[in-house]
Amino acid sequence: MSARAAEWNPLHLPDLRxxxxxxxxxxxxxxxxxxxxLVRGGxxxxxxxxxxHRLSAAKAAVLGRTADAPHRGTIETxxxxxxxxGSVRAAAATVRHRGRLHGxxxxxxxxxxxRHRQTTFDGNELVFATNALGHFALAGALLRTLAAARGRMVWLGSMSTSLGRIDPVDPQLASGYSGWRAYVQSKIATTALGLEADRRLRAERVPVASVIAHPGYSVSGRTAGIQGVNEPSRLGRFVDNLQSPLTQSKEHGAWPLVRALVDPDVVGGQFWxxxxxxxxxxxxxxxxxxxxxxxVAERYWVTCENATRLRWPFEAARR
Ligand SMILES: NC(=O)c1ccc[n+]([C@@H]2O[C@H](COP(=O)([O-])OP(=O)(O)OC[C@H]3O[C@@H](n4cnc5c(N)ncnc54)[C@H](OP(=O)(O)O)[C@@H]3O)[C@@H](O)[C@H]2O)c1
Structure with missing residues (x-):
């Protein structure tokens, strides 16, 4: 790893213009x-x-807070x-027509x-669908676009996956649902899928890297207040500050995610x-x-393929 990459400063990212x-x-x-x-990096x-409404408030906030960046990038929502x-497919179709995508x-x-199991419009368990299935579908639908730019995908893991013994035999939690179990299983899923995607992309010689990152324990109450984006209550701030030795702001929590996404020294299969x-x-x-x-990875991959009715187009994405 290069000397530059050993230190990471989000104010001095690689040139992303x-x-x-x-x-x-x-x-x-x-x-x-x-x-x-990312916008600050160009x-x-x-x-x-x-x-x-939440998206346009966030866009305005990014523009306001990066106004001093010498090479500020651009944003679309x-x-x-x-x-x-359906929403994932529609968004992917829009992005495919826009042109290049690096990450x-x-x-x-x-x-x-x-607290109780819920299902989506498509009939999938809600937490698994939100955290894992939708991302499997999005990454698959954009694989050729990413490959054209020799791009990268970053999956969100969590240290909760190391906190107990959960054997994810039932990805959709048809029985034995609890909110905690659903969350941890969904993060086992995203991490296992990220690692499996790396193995498959390499085997199929597709020039896309699959990387996993986690943000530690990042809390709103230790994060700058931003209108429409982060507005924790006084009590929330008090409680989050009680845990300060163990926590960090969401701004800091984003560092490993962005590093996994843009650091030229990062390679597929890594976990940041x-x-x-x-x-x-x-x-x-x-x-x-x-x-x-x-x-476990195979079980999740097949479950995702069946639930999304999508096979990743490895052959078409090969370059
Ligand atoms: N914070 C941590 O310490 C921590 C630790 C480990 C892993 N993570 C992972 O990091 C990621 C972000 O967590 P966070 O702490 O930033 O949570 P957060 O502050 O609650 O933000 C979650 C984001 O996901 C969006 N979202 C939720 N459901 C969605 C859906 N169906 N479609 C599209 N967007 C949806 C939310 O949008 P809305 O405003 O519309 O709800 C919001 O923008 C998650 O994958 C989480 O598992 C976080």
Whole structure:
């Protein structure tokens, strides 16, 4: 790794002018701050989200907060609800017609799952659909576009996957649902899918890297207040500050995500996270054992193919 890459400063990213990135869940949290950092680096950013008002507030906030950037990039917004496969397909079709795409940040996530199992319009378990299935469908639908630019996709993992023993035999949690289990399983899914995508992309000689990143423990209450984007209550700030030795802001949490997306030294199959696990600057880390199990990855891949009725077009994406 080069000396420049050993230190990471989001105010001095590699020159991203002429590069284009799509971020899911861009209107709040880690997705929002990733967009700020990318725009500051000169990139064109497609900010996606499921609510047009929240998206336009976020776009205005990024523009306001990056006005001093010497080579500020550009922004467009696009509606994309990751829990709805029709919405994913429509957004992917729009992006395919726009031209080049250098990276996908598969960030959107339901981090406070419902207590009782819910299903989407497409009949899939809601947390799995939002966090994993929609991203599988999006990445597959944009694979050829990414390959044309020798691009990269970044999946969002979580340290919660290392916190207990969950054997994800039932990806859609037809029985035994709990909100925590649904969340952890969805993050086992995104990590295992990211690693499996790397294996398949390499085997099929498709010039796209699949990388995983996690943000440690990043909380709103330790993050700058931004109108329409991050407005935690006083109580929220108080509670989040009580945990300050273990937590960091969402702005900091976005560092490993953006590094995984744009650092030229990053390669497919890597897993990036904060240096002190829950907080700190980005460094290479190790994914939880369960996510490295090829049988788990295969189960998720097949489940995603069946649920989305999509096979990734490896052959067509080969260059
Ligand atoms: N924060 C952490 O410490 C932490 C730790 C490990 C992993 N992560 C992962 O990091 C990602 C972002 O988390 P965060 O902390 O930034 O959460 P957040 O502040 O709650 O933001 C979540 C984002 O995802 C969007 N989203 C939720 N459901 C969506 C859907 N169906 N379609 C499109 N967008 C949707 C939200 O949009 P709306 O405003 O429309 O709801 C919002 O923009 C998640 O994948 C999460 O699992 C976070």
């Amino acid at each position: 002429g590069r284009s990135y799509l971020v899911t869940g861009a209107n709040a949290g880690l997705g929002y701050f990733s967009c700020e950092q 990139a064109h950013v497609i900010m996606t989200g499921r609510n047009p 696009l509606l994309l609800d990751t829990s709805n496969l 996908l940040l598969l960030n959107a996530g339901m981090v406070h799952p419902p 996270g904060p240096a002190r696990v829950t907080s700190g600057p980005p460094r290479l880390a190790a994914p939880a054992k369960v996510t490295q199990d090829p049988a």
